[in-house]
Amino acid sequence: MEEELYRENILDHYKRPRNFERLEGAAGFAHENNPSCGDVIDFYLDVDGDRVRRAAFAGRGCAISQASASMLTEALKGRTLEEARGFGEETILALLGIPVGPMRMKCAMLSLRALKSALGEAKSRK
């Protein structure tokens, strides 16, 4: 039963992704892809001082990669950059709420890689 609930959650984010838009000129930007399966994520961080005002993404690929990106943008809103830098594998797994086998880890963590990369850029832009 619980697994069904989480699966609904992922499908919801996959079909109705949150913050699905390009924020041109955002402080942080990263492009990540999984060439082996075609998952692509363009990740944007709109920064205000030391806080994430908004996070957004554009992309395509499997449900797990896109849903985790969508969930990540929601989780980042209003967070400090410090908190955002602390986001790790466990954060993504907690957001997805389902066990992710080793074969799907790359899909799940694609958005995390994009976040790390975008944070690096946001920092250097300042």
Added chain:
Amino acid sequence: MKPFDADAVRKDFPTLVPGGFAYLDSAASSLTPMPVIEAMDAYYKECRANVHRGMYKAAAEATARYEAARAKVARFINAGIEETIFTGGTTDALNALARTLGEGLASGDEVVLTEMEHHANLVPWQEEAKRRGLVLKFIPVTADLTLDLEAARALIGERTKVVSVMHVSNALGTVNPVKEIAALAHAAGAVMIVDAAQSAPHFRIDVRDLDCDFLAFSAHKALGPTGIGVLYGKRALLEKLPPYRFGGDMIREVTLTSAEWNDLPWKHEAGTPNVAGAIGFGAAVEYLEALGMDAVAAHDRRITAYALGKLSAIPGLRVVGPTAGERIGAIAFDVEGVHPHDLATLLDREGVAIRGGHHCAMPLMAKLGLVATARASFGPYTTASDVDALVRGIEAAKRIMQA
């Protein structure tokens, strides 16, 4: 030809015995029957010793079983004993060939491959080309997902020294006209290599009939264990070919400053071999011979026809495979609205194992404008119920993803 009963065959495969598991990824690796497992165990339990060296009974027994396995594999493809080299697998063999044939090539020499090659028959030649200034050319894939034989005729010319082609595409199921291409290669004075990884498990291979100069395949796709394969080479060519690995067993005599190579086949087998693997390989081809390769091929055709019929009836499902010529039981497809990785994960929950990805043929995928496809592939143990489970699983996945 005596057809076999796939349901009876299944009883020999331990991972199928519990039931509720439709294994449809035989193109990635086939399942292993008990006689193969038992033959390998028997080596470890009964005559554990090194081969070709010891003077005692266990060593003699181990050597006898190892060489008997070689004879079985040689017979399986109609090759001679000296022409049958054990390798670590198809990738190992193709890497060795690129390097050792490369030693006889010069800058400007041409190597003809195809656009549908597996990375194992592409990347080694890319590296060798960089090393020696070789020119790589590619027989194109046509719109009906077969090789363009006319283009092959134009590409294989007087500068061509090597032509290397996959017999069967693991990504499409297409059977390529390697016999015709070998003739083109020979007319141009080039050697012909056949990657038989996906063909040897599905229909009879006769290296004399194909007239290829080299041929390689892996045990693990042909009901055998992982870590072992075979490289066939025409005797005269193997005599000429420098060894890929050097050390024990491949020498006859060694001084501090020189070494003399052993006779064929051992010249090309350095070090202690994968003894259990070879013995398992022998048991695997014996198992296939007992079923009869004609019967194996007929079964493959039957299940494939059944699967193609069922899959084509699913709305939104497109089969990505040849629409002309021969094909084997590896069916790539895509389902609208369901990414291959999600499909594979959802099918896994239904006890159905398929593959989703680029199938180690990224250039082919790029040419087809795809990144990944789903693939269901069959073995002698595959039944219509497996295909039915696949179809049910796809329909369930569609309902979930398209809700």
